[in-house]
Amino acid sequence: MSLVGRFVENLRWLKRSSILRLSLLLSAVFAVGMAISVFVALTLGQDALERRVDATLTALAGAAVLETAQATTASMIMRSPDDLDGLPRPFGRAVERGGGTVDLEHDFLRSDIWRVLVSRDSQNTPVMVAVPLEVSSQAQEVLGGILWTTAGLVIVLSLIIGLVTGSMAQRRVQRISATLDQLAAGDLTARTEHHRRKDDLDDIAHQLDHTATELERLVAQTRHLSASIAHDLRTPLARLRAKLEMLPDGAARGAALEEASRLSAIFDTIMRVARIEAQQGRDGFETVALEPFVEELADTFGPVVEDVGKDLKIDVSTPGQVQADRQMLVQAMANLIQNALVHGGSTITLVAQGQSVGVADDGPGVDPAQFDEIVKPMVRLDAARTTEGSGLGLALVRAVSERHGARLEFSAQKPTGLRVILNFAKL
Structure with a gap:
């Protein structure tokens, strides 16, 4: 068989193997579950980070006095919500929402991601506080990369394990199927030759061997019985024919001899059928x-x-x-x-x-x-x-x-x- 033919045959085997499909399905379910877990973990981690930053911003605003603490630096921006001159336009939209994450197209004060919060200072005056999230965002990206890489490796490993496990189980099923095919073809000596008793497939193989042994014994007994009966009756029939031939000629003698011949032919046919059914292998072909x-x-x-x-x-x-x-x-x-x-x-x-x-x-x-x-x-x-x-x-x-x-x-x-x-x- 050519390489292409073997490849096509393998694809057919993959399609027909219920055990392998089940193994790969379980691996795929695990892979999907792993991907969902990573996504949820990263999403929840991002939400937790934003809540923590918001709590920090609230504390900074509550401890400051806007008139003396106004600042626009690379580490923090504190201004009145009505005084956003010089800040990129997304800051204004974030203030209108009461806060949020601002993702800029270009760096502003060496950062393109800021967390904005509108709160009140120690004198209960509205204040806008913002801090850069560049470092935190990078850390989140690194963490996400690590998690997705780990998830990918685990998914690939689980699929490989599923494929190998399914293939091993399928080979055992194929051995059982091949034994059944041999038995169906008339080879009652076929056995799986499987002696381990570790799981249900081992139990099925053991039961099949036991059933085949009993079937071989019963069929052999039946064939031997029919052949023996036919063989044992040939001698009395031969004697009967000899005695009939000694009778005077007549219609009754001829009819009796004809019936004796017919009975002998029947027993000869029974013995031929038994011999054919008893033969195995390809000898004589x-x-x-x-x-x-x-x-x-x-x-x-x-x-x-x-x-x-x-x-x-x-x-x-x-x-x-x-x-x-x-x-x-x-x-x-x-x-x-x-x-x-x-x-x-x-x-x-x-x-x-x-x-x-x-x-x-x-x-x-x-x-x-x-x-x-x-x-x-x-x-x-x-x-x-x-x-x-x-x-x-x-x-x-x-x-x-x-x-x-x-x-x-x-x-x-x-x-x-x-x-x-x-x-x-x-x-």
Whole structure:
């Protein structure tokens, strides 16, 4: 995968990771809270500074006599509110408001920020007092810079911690998800191999491993039981057939032998399904080119189809290659052809399109609501009960598709018929 492809895949992972999104959301909430705290702290600090300066100005005015204490210096201005000659115009507007902070465009007496207050002197005469806030403002700016820098570092650090923590948790979730995917694909030996018990994710992983172990045991018992029953009954059936063959020729003998053969075929199919479901891994898989594969099937089964008065056709459209167990794939296609011979119409079509292969017919078809039912073992629809069959053909096809990780797709043909496809394309 290219660097761009990996980057895009990572972005998709970030988008789909609920744990990582939650971690980053909490980090973002913390970051916003930190920024609000700094802003409030600076605002309250500025208000506290102004109140303290106002208290100082009130004390200075109350201890002075305006007539003797008038001054216009770089450290303090004390004048009558009616005598503002020589002062910048913003001082007048501040006096009209009763005081406030004056922020000048240019320095006045070496300061561009003044705090103005209108109060009364010791003789109860109105007086305007102003002091520069240059030093205090600079200190406030330095403090604000320190706080914002610290907040920025803390925010970045919290986001990094959130990203790392979320990534670690997401990897654990991915391990659990990968194990579930393996189990769903039929690998009942898959485990998370997680032994720590520190939090809820560890508990989930442990429970998943325990559940998978029990599932593997139960499935193995079920498969072994069905295979054992089928195997154990083959011997009595063989003996029964041998005794039937010793009977005199007649219609009853032929019917009995036919039923014995049908029972033997049913048990053989059950054992084949059990063997397919029990296999794991990719042993026996090879590259199968679908076009020559369906041509070989047509050569093999064409005479059989013609013998029952039906036509066998091939529908090939840009066929590809698949990784498959050829013998299993032949078994599945043979069962589909047999199903079409019994239940289909006059034409059977072998289909190979892309990474899909299957069989289509022009028979009466199947109600789409019944698609999930017909793949179950021993299930036969009402319309099929008047014909021969065991209800295991499509169950074997389903077992082969699951063994290969392929999708078994059913669809209706137009105007009538059924189309059954094994789709090997990646999900």
